[in-house]
Amino acid sequence: MANSSIIVRLELDHQLITFGDVAAAISKAGGDITSIDVIRPGKDTSIRDITIDVADTVESELVATLKQQDGIKLINVSDRTFLLHLGGKITTQPKIPIQNRDDLSKVYTPGVAKVCTSIAEDTNKAYSLTIKRNTVAVVSDGTAVLGLGDIGPHAAAPVMEGKAMLFKQLAGVDAFPICLDTKDTEEIIRTIKAISPIFGGINLEDISSPRCFEIEKRLEQELDIPVFHDDQHGTAIVVIAGLLNALKVVNKRIDQIRVVVNGIGAAGVSICKMLLAAGVKQLVPVDRDGAIVFGGKYEYPMWQWLAEQPQVEAASGLLGDVIHDADVFIGVSRGGVLSVEAVQSMGPDRIVFAMANPTPEIDPELAQPHVRVLATGRSDYPNQINNVLVFPGLFRGCLDCRAQLINEPMKLATARAIASVVSESELNEHYIIPSLFNENVVNKVRHAVIETAILTGVARRIPRDFR
Numbered sequence: 001m002a003n004s005s006i007i008v009r010l011e012l013d014h015q016l017i018t019f020g021d022v023a024a025a026i027s028k029a030g031g032d033i034t035s036i037d038v039i040r041p042g043k044d045t046s047i048r049d050i051t052i053d054v055a056d057t058v059e060s061e062l063v064a065t066l067k068q069q070d071g072i073k074l075i076n077v078s079d080r081t082f083l084l085h086l087g088g089k090i091t092t093q094p095k096i097p098i099q100n101r102d103d104l105s106k107v108y109t110p111g112v113a114k115v116c117t118s119i120a121e122d123t124n125k126a127y128s129l130t131i132k133r134n135t136v137a138v139v140s141d142g143t144a145v146l147g148l149g150d151i152g153p154h155a156a157a158p159v160m161e162g163k164a165m166l167f168k169q170l171a172g173v174d175a176f177p178i179c180l181d182t183k184d185t186e187e188i189i190r191t192i193k194a195i196s197p198i199f200g201g202i203n204l205e206d207i208s209s210p211r212c213f214e215i216e217k218r219l220e221q222e223l224d225i226p227v228f229h230d231d232q233h234g235t236a237i238v239v240i241a242g243l244l245n246a247l248k249v250v251n252k253r254i255d256q257i258r259v260v261v262n263g264i265g266a267a268g269v270s271i272c273k274m275l276l277a278a279g280v281k282q283l284v285p286v287d288r289d290g291a292i293v294f295g296g297k298y299e300y301p302m303w304q305w306l307a308e309q310p311q312v313e314a315a316s317g318l319l320g321d322v323i324h325d326a327d328v329f330i331g332v333s334r335g336g337v338l339s340v341e342a343v344q345s346m347g348p349d350r351i352v353f354a355m356a357n358p359t360p361e362i363d364p365e366l367a368q369p370h371v372r373v374l375a376t377g378r379s380d381y382p383n384q385i386n387n388v389l390v391f392p393g394l395f396r397g398c399l400d401c402r403a404q405l406i407n408e409p410m411k412l413a414t415a416r417a418i419a420s421v422v423s424e425s426e427l428n429e430h431y432i433i434p435s436l437f438n439e440n441v442v443n444k445v446r447h448a449v450i451e452t453a454i455l456t457g458v459a460r461r462i463p464r465d466f467r
């Protein structure tokens with residue numbers, strides 16, 4: 001499992017303990033000291049910051065050991081991740097400085113008034129005269145944040161800020177995090193519509209199912225800018241991209257594989273739909289209570305839709321029963337729900353995408369010896385299947401061609417574009433999906449999105465490099 005770097009601030013009583021004892025205790029508890037800063041030296045007592053590299057699994061034990069030690073007063077524990085979040089992760093910045101009254105009278109009143117009037121006469125001018133053409137809202141209600149569940153809008157903010165950073169760094173898109181303090185479907189729709197004039201696109205994020213389906217559908221119908229629920233379609237697109245390449249590695253065809261998708265929420269529904277569109281003929285959707293079966297009756301419209309698809313199997317059972325002989329497992333459910341025994345019962349040349357965040361369905365170290373291709377949603381293992389490969393380039397393309405919406409052909413083109421970044425000669429078990437830092441990803445996705453938007457008639461502008 002992954003390591004973290006923590007910083008502990010300790011006050012040492014020199015009568016009771018030496019620094020050597022402290023270092024030995026840290027090492028015994030599994031920590032590796034990487035730096036020491038003396039904050040307040042002293043003859044009887046001293047205060048030091050000790051930076052320790054420690055496995056996530058033993059971090060709390062190590063801290064408990066230090067707390068119990070005679071002669072040590074633990075003043076504070078912070079880790080670099082927390083430090084990175086101090087004051088939030090993004091800021092807004094003017095493009096030009098206001099240095100004198102003349103500047104002021106142009107960017108603000110009175111000069112700005114004629115620009116406002118011009119937009120009032122033709123709202124399309126908002127694209128050329130405001131931030132609209134490069135700005136996306138990242139909107140969450142905090143109800144399905146990563147795999148953490150309903151943690152509320154305040155707690156969702158660090159994820160939305162993170163997405164905004166990625167939009168900007170990877171694709172130059174200005175994205176703004178918006179965390180709504182309501183779970184009411186109608187209120188969310190109304191609020192997003194009301195704030196939409198300043199945005200060129202809406203990226204819905206971490207909104208739980210089934211409300212996310214209705215919210216996205218209604219906004220798509222009622223707004224003329226692209227609306228994209230990242231956890232549904234971003235995830236489905238990147239899964240298809242990874243699967244296309246993984247199938248090449250194991251030399252299987254998409255119409256011959258049996259696929260189990262675990263967790264039929266926002267991500268799972270969209271993955272199932274896209275798998276069917278991509279040609280999968282044997283699909284087993286599974287949620288908490290077991291498989292969703294062909295011919296079954298379900299309360300959620302999306303589950304009912306799945307139960308009516310002939311490619312969905314009719315045999316019922318829990319995950320452990322239905323996973324037997326499967327070629328592919330795709331998990332978008334919860335951490336730790338897949339056992340090694342279940343993996344071992346799959347067919348030969350197993351493909352396992354354990355994508356729950358932050359804890360995958362199965363510990364990658366446990367799964368690896370039993371599978372041919374393993375992928376997770378995490379950045380600390382090979383084959384990171386994460387929707388971050390999708391949304392920056394996809395919105396870059398949509399903004400550049402002023403797409404009215406994101407249609408199915410654009411999504412499929414995005415999946416193929418991502419898969420194509422890994423060349424045949426590079427492709428192997430540990431490299432089925434490009435890194436998010438691979439500069440070709442955003443460029444290829446942007447290109448595929450614009451080309452497909454133009455071909456399918458949803459582009460409202462032809463970018464210069466396409467003329």
Ligand SMILES: NC(=O)C1=CN([C@@H]2O[C@H](COP(=O)(O)OP(=O)(O)OC[C@H]3O[C@@H](n4cnc5c(N)ncnc54)[C@H](O)[C@@H]3O)[C@@H](O)[C@H]2O)C=CC1
Nearest residue numbers: 146147209263264265266267287288332356357377386387
């Ligand atoms: N790697 C990636 O790019 C992405 C990963 N995810 C991860 O996928 C997971 C689900 O995300 P969403 O679909 O947005 O959430 P969601 O809340 O819409 O859906 C989760 C579904 O999993 C089901 N579930 C819970 N426990 C289960 C179990 N033991 N067995 C089977 N099903 C179970 C729930 O009933 C629900 O239907 C989260 O862990 C999230 O972090 C989601 C989007 C992208």
Ligand SMILES: CC(=O)C(=O)O
Nearest residue numbers: 145146147231357387
């Ligand atoms: C990656 C992502 O969007 C999620 O885990 O929810």
Ligand SMILES: [Mg+2]
Nearest residue numbers: 146205206231
């Ligand atoms: Mg998400």
